[in-house]
Amino acid sequence: MKVLDRLRFRSATLFRRSRMNAEMEEELRSHIQHRADDLERSGLARGEAEQSARAEFGGQLRVKQECQEAAGGTLIESVWMDLRFAARMLRKSPGFTAVAVVTLAVAIGANAVVFGVLNALILRPLNVPQAQSLWGIERGNDKAVNQSYPDYVDLRDRNRSFEDLAAYNVAAVGLNTGNNPSSAWIMEVTGNYFDALGVQPYLGRYFHGADEHGPNSAPYIVLTYAFWHTHFQDDRGVVGRVVQLNKHPFTILGVAPQEFRGTLVFVFPDFWVPLVNQEQVEGVNVLDARGNRGILMVLGHLKPGVTPSQAATDLNSVGSYLEKAYPKDDGQLTFALARPGLAGDWLGGPLRAFLTGLTVLAGLILLAACANLGSLFAARAADRSREVAVRLALGSSPMRVLRQLFTEAVLISLMGGAAGLWGSVQLLRGLSVWEPLPTAPIHMPVTPDANVYLVALLLSLASAFLFGAVPVRQVLHTDPYQVIKSGSTGTVRRQITARDLLLVMQIAICAVLVTSSLVAVRGLLRSLHSSFGFEPQNAMLVETATSMAGYSGDGVPAMQKRMIDALQAIPGVKSVGMVDRLPLYYGANSTHVFTDRTSDLRPANATAEVVVYNISPEYLEAAQTTLLAGRTLTWHDDKNAPRVAIINREFASKIFGSATNAMNSYYKIKDGSRIQVVGIVEDGKYGSLAEDPQPAMFLPVLQSPSSETCLVVRSNGDPQQLGAAIKTTMRDLDAGLPFTIRTWRQELESALFPSRMATLSLGVLGALGAMLSITGIFGMAAYSVSKRKRELGIRMALGAQRKEVLQTALGRAVKLLAIGSVAGLLLGILASRVLASIVYQATPRDPLVLGGVVLAMMLLGLLATWIPAQRALSVNPLILLREE
């Protein structure tokens, strides 16, 4: 009841504000009249009496304010007054307001975007019930998450820490729902997948562990909501329908809810298929191959009360059992738990490092913006020193003046924050629907949520207090009499001020950003012109998987040979070769190799891990990979011939010591086969552009078959013109085989994607930093010119030359710019080491980069001081001296 009363009283005071104000005024007027009556009685004239009564009373405004505060409910009121006053002040200087709001919008927007991405990809857990207890299993020794299926089964059945363990794989399949073969991305999952995760179906039902009865026993499909929506038009009758998957009949069981999009944050599958049907899906079956770690990831919910480290200990005991039981396939096995959304450290590691870097940079931008606005605010407070002094002289308390200034700061930062947030939300929404790589189901689900809004708000308030605090000391030390007597404080301080330090810091930050973006750009350019070990120019790629049209066994290489021959016959085609997986295409397949003398083929005894490609004989010619020694492969290197391989130079020198030793020598692979080296080719890039030379081997496709088929079609001229002919040829061969056609150049985009993104983000941040520095230097220089106009006028009147005038006006700004740039350049050189992991050969010790940074900073300085310099030079001593 009391609370209600008080509330009513408070709101009533608010409503009665104007009446109360009028009453208060009347009361004070009455007071002064009474005093004047007394004074009149003591002999003063009426007018004189009233005047001195008013003088005696002092500042009425302050009394009124204090009365309002004493009457209660006034905090809201005085804040409201402050806000209105602040809004009026900001309207009065639109230029200042615009600069401040834009600066903050950009800085807060940048932070909101970076945080939005960080939040969505790293902080936000997968969309499953009890996501906090969901963990993936990572192999401890090499930080990879992939496992073999038999090992998964042992882990699932022998651990005591998880409720259940599920596993999944990502694969591409051919889907035909009527008469429309097309390829789709799927997740092959264990039967218990949905039950282990605890997700409920949106429509129909899921498949379960009990549905699995050995290979190809569970031809079922569960659709994602999105795929159901786009390909089945939300048809609820889809449950029970039979569709052709790789030409095998599969039954659609149900649809998953919209918010569940699989267990990888940025790969959205089209549907789920039981892993036991791997042979129908991928054309091969590795469910019994303990040495083949072809399962992408194993994951599950921990039992209540089990900590991740207890679970790891438990898994390690399973690991040591596996090690003893299967020494040939399972070397030392240790396990650790990792968050499943980013496949543990495999993708999570680099992404986390990159985003941390971005967060730091964005934070620096915001700091620079605050430094900038702090000095603008200080300059403004100094310009307003007369107003502040008058208010202090009239009895306003310094706290009141400061609160007013802070209100202005908060108002500006909220406006800037709102604008920045708006921009970043647009950008994040755009990113969310963006599919960066045309060939893969990669998404960036970075739709902003409440966290992003909250962070933007907090950042706005924090920055308001950061830059609002800069002029505090100045206000507290204002001596009203001095200011009013002598006009604005015209003393030129020679000592280093906090404002100078802020500016230097900001320029340094900007120089860091400029340095790192230039380093990144140079690295990118260099990686574009480095040797890939193949020639992407004038080559078309036809990608397909023979398994998508149901080919198996000997039919696979036969079909591949037919495709090669048919494409070869197209006029204008120079050569056609086939490889199972393109170099630089989402990582390379690799395997252990052993010396010829090794008889115990366990992973620990391997001499090297080698990238492996299964190729047709013509591939090296079609890809224009240079053969350094020996012969190429032929179609006679088949199952009946001795096993042979072509290796790269790195392989030769790493395993055999030299190319001459390597030629015609033997080595062994996992299954025990002896392989003879018949040729040596140049090194290339296989996994990423930034990698060091890797050993690689090329095996004849007839001796190690693969369903995955990528045909390299080399032409004489523009390969794009061949597109139509290639399409008809492929359709004529098998109308049920889905395929995609691209140029090799386009394909490389995906390999360049990480370094492109890094360069782009750094470039944007660099540009932001430069913009902030320009406004910072500009603000400082303009301020110093306007403060010292009189001095400059006198100097000019006394005969100072333009150079001297400029030196006086801008010397300080230029000096600060130089100090900041040097400091930033040094810091940037240190920071570039971080970049080296993403961008090819990122090094700042590059004359072009160093020169570029110096040039950029000089340009920036010129730009920022141009207008103040013009203003200083246009000072007309005559007019100026007369004015004062």
Add this chain to the structure above:
Amino acid sequence: MTDQASLLPGTLDLLILRAVSLGPLHGYGVLLRIGQISGNALLIEQGALYPGLFRLVRQGLLKTSWGTSENNRRAKFYELTAAGRKRLRQETDNWNRLVTAIGAALGAQAEEV
């Protein structure tokens, strides 16, 4: 100026209550009354009086009404409420106790300690 004692913090409220307890007064009247009852020994800044009055009204110790002053001018009059009267008694007792104690402390001779 110099013979006028400056107010101890917190005593303004007590003085206002006391002044008003002798009969309803408008703001300027309160000032005059304090001067009168203190033998012009206590000077209250004119501006400082009003926040004090508003505070006491808000605490429910004073009530206000508009009326006509002895100068035939419209003025806002303050008078004690029951709570105000009670508070004045308490505060006066407190004050007397304090004065006695401090007086005793200041008057104490060395041998008495």
